[in-house]
Amino acid sequence: MTRLTRAEAKARTRERLLDAAARVFAQKGLAGASVDEIAEAAGYSIGAVYSNFGSKEQLFVELLKEKANDRVIRAAEIMADAEPDEARRAFSQLVIEVADKDADFAPLQAEFWLYAVRNPELMETYAERMREPRDLLTELVGRSVPDPDRAGELSAIVIALFQGLVRMRRVDPDSVPDELFGRALRWLFTGAEADEEQK
Template sequence: MSRRLTRVENRARTRSLLLEAAAEVFARKGFAGASVEDIAEAAGFSTGALYSNFASKDELFVELLTARSGERLAGAAVVVADRSGGVGEIRLALSRRLLDVAAEEVDLAALQAEFWLYAIRRPQFRARMVGQLRANREVLAAALAERADGPARPADVPFDDVATVVMALFQGLVQVRRIDPELVPEALYGEAVHWLFTGLHAPPRPPLDLTS
């Protein structure tokens, strides 16, 4: 006899099914073309069930993007922080992760661009995006600091800034890879991260004067 789900478990299951349906409907119809009725029907629920879990279509989409980006970042952070593998293995694993992301969720990537344009014109949703970016950076910065901890760690490394560059590099290379795979060879991302950390160990140089 199967165990009945608790109220909390049932709510979590409903949210998960709604997010899965939203990903499919958004990918098929676009953000603007998808309706809450479409999403609720695809998930097998009423619109009332959708609104009991998400205040609006906007909130549902933000939650979807947050969940997907959080999952990707969590996986990358595990790769970076894992001390059981050598540097070469980490570079290879990071490059493979980029290739996987570039090959998957292509429709969702187009929606991310669509929603980015939508959100930057609306402060409340832009604030959500900022919060997610900063949370992702915090997780990655902690993983980078943990990986670098040791006698060879450079002094005063700005891991928050490094994490920002690593995230932006990943996103940028994913987009280029989707357009022209030949421009982003299989090992490029891992190599680029290696170049970045090699630079961190280089002797400090005076900052560039960009005003002259």
């Protein structure tokens, strides 16, 4: 059996803590979950949580950032390898996968948004952690629009569409047909291009 390096062991511990935290937070909410429960679910001591994340809130914010980064990386892969129509279909499939198969994603986002609104001192921490995935998406969008200066606005709308459609599909799957996100992206980017042409 190969022994893990210290860095590999730390990365594995971090990953297991994040996985356990996703399950516990989704079931109990941020306020209802305890560091003890998360550590136990991951098979570690409470000290492992604090040494890797500092606090329960920091762990939660890091969890959201990781999940958001995963989605943006997937979006980058789609945009790199697909024609526009194929990419829209793949993006729609991403909404379906998250809504139908990642049962923790929407509750985690809703939970932390509520917690941050109720605890304004966390709002900036939340915003700061979410800037990295949003900036990555903005860079991707900037490559495919006539005016890269509008990419930040467009990426904000894409994120809002994605999150909103995931939540709607979790509650009422029939209200979000499989191709809806792809069509919404086409409408959004076609509208943005038309707006540029009118300038």
